[in-house]
Amino acid sequence: MASRTKGKTTMEVGGDGVAVITIINPPVNSLSFDVLDNLKSNYEEALGRNDVKAIVITGAKGKFSGGFDISGFGEVQKGARKEPKVGYLSIDILTDLFEAARKPSVAAIDGLALGGGLELAMACHARISAPGALLGLPELQLGVIPGFGGTQRLPRLVGLTKALEMILTSKPVKAEEGHSLGLVDAVVPPAELLNAARRWALDIAGRRKPWVCSVLKTDKLPPLGEAREILKFAREQTRKQAPNLKHPLMCLEAVEVGIVSGPRAGLEKEAQVGSQVVNLDTTKSLIHVFFSQRGTTKVPGVTDRGLVPRKIRKVAIIGGGLMGSGIATALILSNYTVILKEVNEKFLEAGIGRVKANLQSRVKKGRMSQEKFEKTMSLLKGSLDYESFRDVDMVIEAVIENISLKQQIFADLEKYCPQHCILASNTSTIDLNKIGERTKSQDRIVGAHFFSPAHVMPLLEIVRTNHTSPQVIVDLLDVGKKIKKTPVVVGNCTGFAVNRMFFPYTQAAMFLAERGTDPYLIDRAVSKFGMPMGPFRLCDLVGFGVAIATATQFIENFPERTNKSMIIPLMQEDKRAGEATRKGFYLYDDKRKAKPDPEIKKYIEKARSVSGVSLDPKLAKLTEKEIIEMTFFPVVNEACRVFAEGIAVKAADLDIAGIMGMGFPPYRGGIMFWADSVGSKYIYSKLDEWSKTYGDFFKPCAFLAERGSKGAPLSAPLEQSRSRL
Ligand SMILES: C[C@H](O)CC(=O)SCCNC(=O)CCNC(=O)[C@H](O)C(C)(C)COP(=O)(O)OP(=O)(O)OC[C@H]1O[C@@H](n2cnc3c(N)ncnc32)[C@H](O)[C@@H]1OP(=O)(O)O
Numbered sequence: 254m255a256s257r258t259k260g261k262t263t264m265e266v267g268g269d270g271v272a273v274i275t276i277i278n279p280p281v282n283s284l285s286f287d288v289l290d291n292l293k294s295n296y297e298e299a300l301g302r303n304d305v306k307a308i309v310i311t312g313a314k315g316k317f318s319g320g321f322d323i324s325g326f327g328e329v330q331k332g333a334r335k336e337p338k339v340g341y342l343s344i345d346i347l348t349d350l351f352e353a354a355r356k357p358s359v360a361a362i363d364g365l366a367l368g369g370g371l372e373l374a375m376a377c378h379a380r381i382s383a384p385g386a387l388l389g390l391p392e393l394q395l396g397v398i399p400g401f402g403g404t405q406r407l408p409r410l411v412g413l414t415k416a417l418e419m420i421l422t423s424k425p426v427k428a429e430e431g432h433s434l435g436l437v438d439a440v441v442p443p444a445e446l447l448n449a450a451r452r453w454a455l456d457i458a459g460r461r462k463p464w465v466c467s468v469l470k471t472d473k474l475p476p477l478g479e480a481r482e483i484l485k486f487a488r489e490q491t492r493k494q495a496p497n498l499k500h501p502l503m504c505l506e507a508v509e510v511g512i513v514s515g516p517r518a519g520l521e522k523e524a525q526v527g528s529q530v531v532n533l534d535t536t537k538s539l540i541h542v543f544f545s546q547r548g549t550t551k552v553p554g555v556t557d558r559g560l561v562p563r564k565i566r567k568v569a570i571i572g573g574g575l576m577g578s579g580i581a582t583a584l585i586l587s588n589y590t591v592i593l594k595e596v597n598e599k600f601l602e603a604g605i606g607r608v609k610a611n612l613q614s615r616v617k618k619g620r621m622s623q624e625k626f627e628k629t630m631s632l633l634k635g636s637l638d639y640e641s642f643r644d645v646d647m648v649i650e651a652v653i654e655n656i657s658l659k660q661q662i663f664a665d666l667e668k669y670c671p672q673h674c675i676l677a678s679n680t681s682t683i684d685l686n687k688i689g690e691r692t693k694s695q696d697r698i699v700g701a702h703f704f705s706p707a708h709v710m711p712l713l714e715i716v717r718t719n720h721t722s723p724q725v726i727v728d729l730l731d732v733g734k735k736i737k738k739t740p741v742v743v744g745n746c747t748g749f750a751v752n753r754m755f756f757p758y759t760q761a762a763m764f765l766a767e768r769g770t771d772p773y774l775i776d777r778a779v780s781k782f783g784m785p786m787g788p789f790r791l792c793d794l795v796g797f798g799v800a801i802a803t804a805t806q807f808i809e810n811f812p813e814r815t816n817k818s819m820i821i822p823l824m825q826e827d828k829r830a831g832e833a834t835r836k837g838f839y840l841y842d843d844k845r846k847a848k849p850d851p852e853i854k855k856y857i858e859k860a861r862s863v864s865g866v867s868l869d870p871k872l873a874k875l876t877e878k879e880i881i882e883m884t885f886f887p888v889v890n891e892a893c894r895v896f897a898e899g900i901a902v903k904a905a906d907l908d909i910a911g912i913m914g915m916g917f918p919p920y921r922g923g924i925m926f927w928a929d930s931v932g933s934k935y936i937y938s939k940l941d942e943w944s945k946t947y948g949d950f951f952k953p954c955a956f957l958a959e960r961g962s963k964g965a966p967l968s969a970p971l972e973q974s975r976s977r978l
Pocket residue numbers: 280281283284319320321322323324365367368369370372391392395397398399400401403544547548
């Protein structure tokens with residue numbers, strides 16, 4: 254059966270002798286195999302035609318190209334497509350056919366030229382860009398390497414240090430910076446782009462402008478000794494920052510070969526490494542994350558109804574504490590007008606002060622100008638009553654977790670806010686149905702659960718009840734995107750997706766510590782696994798007050814499977830309450846540097862005797878692998894429950910929620926993706942074995958038992974009838 258073609262290129266030859274080849278593959282003009290085939294044919298035709306003197310390559314609808322079609326990697330990984338001969342695209346086509354051609358080519362860049370898109374542009378003999386276009390090589394972020402010659406051409410155009418920075422951070426530069434770096438030859442207004450590129454191409458053909466093959470340039474490369482030092486430093490940094498990833502180091506190897514042995518050898522090395530990295534597990538995971546992150550805004554029954562997000566102009570926030578002020582910061586940073594309501598002048602001043610401090614920290618770091626700071630702050634108004642709520646489009650309540658207080662607030666909101674106003678709560682634990690019990694506005698009540706600090710953390714859990722209207726969800730998804738959060742739509746339950754999935758994580762750590770595993774060893778193993786910090790360090794950061802309050806919710810709601818540990822309450826009694834008190838599981842110095850504390854043993858021993866738990870010699874000698882399994886398999890188990898209950902629409906949403914909300918390493922693909930890579934059968938058998946020895950905390954849920962006993966993937970979709978939402 255013939256497969257559907259993905260994208261194409263067109264070619265038009267003008268009376269001036271310029272062939273304009275346009276990439277057409279919406280939405281971002283990615284370079285699919287079909288586009289690349291077409292491009293090659295057009296190019297060959299242009300080279301063969303006597304009426305063509307020069308070539309311009311551009312992208313349709315204001316976008317040059319978002320790079321190689323990422324789904325193509327998936328096809329190769331699954332064996333659905335045979336990988337082209339190593340070096341075919343980058344050497345045979347881009348270098349030997351395009352760059353070495355007898356006719357010059359110019360890239361006319363609008364919007365973006367990323368990854369393979371920029372690499373194609375760099376293989377042209379000049380690049381003309383519209384202002385603001387994004388130029389970058391973000392491949393490492395996807396687990397692959399720049400594979401269309403980027404490892405060779407970027408250092409030759411912008412210098413080694415800048416090229417490594419762009420490649421290793423995956424961050425693009427704007428056209429203007431690109432111009433000053435030498436990546437772009439001219440920046441012209443969008444309306445003049447094509448004509449300017451045509452003229453430039455003809456000027457090259459007529460030898461009025463230089464005919465530059467980037468791959469042969471050497472003027473920007475440092476002397477060999479210096480280049481080796483720069484690469485050595487880059488390698489050391491990479492090893493430190495991404496110890497579990499191989500592909501950045503493999504990428505550096507390709508760069509180095511090019512500098513030491515010349516661009517041809519570099520291109521060959523790049524091609525070889527490029528084909529190896531595609532099959533790394535970390536690459537499979539990162540590509541899964543790329544598509545899953547974009548998939549969170551596709552909610553069946555909600556986003557497929559043709560609903561258009563309503564315009565949200567003004568948002569009110571109730572409560573100027575840590576969460577409220579963080580949310581206000583996120584909103585004004587994206588140009589929303591915000592009213593911050595507090596109960597008295599003192600609290601209001603403190604709330605506004607927090608927002609100010611959040612922005613000032615950007616000014617201090619040079620990430621915001623004073624002028625922008627003032628303009629942004631002017632979007633925020635304080636209020637002590639509801640009068641100014643009469644024209645707001647959305648309210649986000651962010652007060653303390655007290656049901657009757659929230660119920661009163663929502664009843665008041667119903668009175669003061671307009672009919673269309675979305676009534677959102679930032680609660681992290683309380684049932685939204687209960688919060689709205691005293692209103693008749695259940696259809697516009699929704700959870701907007703931000704993670705602290707709200708202006709920094711990338712996740713927004715949008716919590717819907719059975720009554721929340723699809724329009725309200727579509728509106729909030731749009732706000733989420735505008736404030737640059739990744740929104741994940743979840744159902745209403747204790748802890749929603751992230752906190753619910755991850756409560757067993759800390760509990761497992763306490764369970765092990767109480768039975769003899771060294772807590773610092775647990776933290777080390779978990780950090781090595783790729784979490785930003787271990788569970789004990791995390792408890793210190795969150796603070797024991799919050800840790801106890803959250804644990805209580807889970808103990809009350811899921812008593813049969815919670816592990817009650819006395820370690821934290823005993824430490825709290827001694828006024829060791831985490832980082833804020835400079836003492837928790839660790840001791841903290843002025844610079845917040847954590848140091849293990851031998852005193853900790855005392856609390857663990859006491860907790861052991863209070864709880865009547867005994868030391869377990871086996872648990873006292875766990876390997877790092879066993880620690881990871883005993884802390885994360887209970888998380889997988891809870892994630893399975895969340896999935897089976899229909900709290901999440903798809904397993905991939907749980908992957909993204911865990912990555913964005915808890916810092917689960919993206920190169921492991923997220924909790925469910927990782928679980929499937931370990932194997933459901935193995936996880937099930939381990940949990941089953943531990944539950945027999947250690948009790949119900951580890952007992953596999955019915956969903957895991959059903960899939961695990963057959964070895965079926967945990968992330969496979971639920972049968973429709975099983976989904977609650
Ligand atoms: C050999 C080469 O060296 C290898 C490569 O080139 S690898 C690819 C390198 N390119 C990249 O990493 C760019 C990836 N894309 C992006 O960063 C962003 O999509 C973007 C900046 C281009 C646009 O962002 P934004 O406007 O927010 O739109 P976004 O929602 O991300 O993407 C729009 C759609 O295009 C798709 N898309 C974006 N880039 C794509 C790509 N390179 N391949 C396939 N699909 C792509 C997205 O999946 C999404 O699809 P959907 O609508 O079905 O969900």
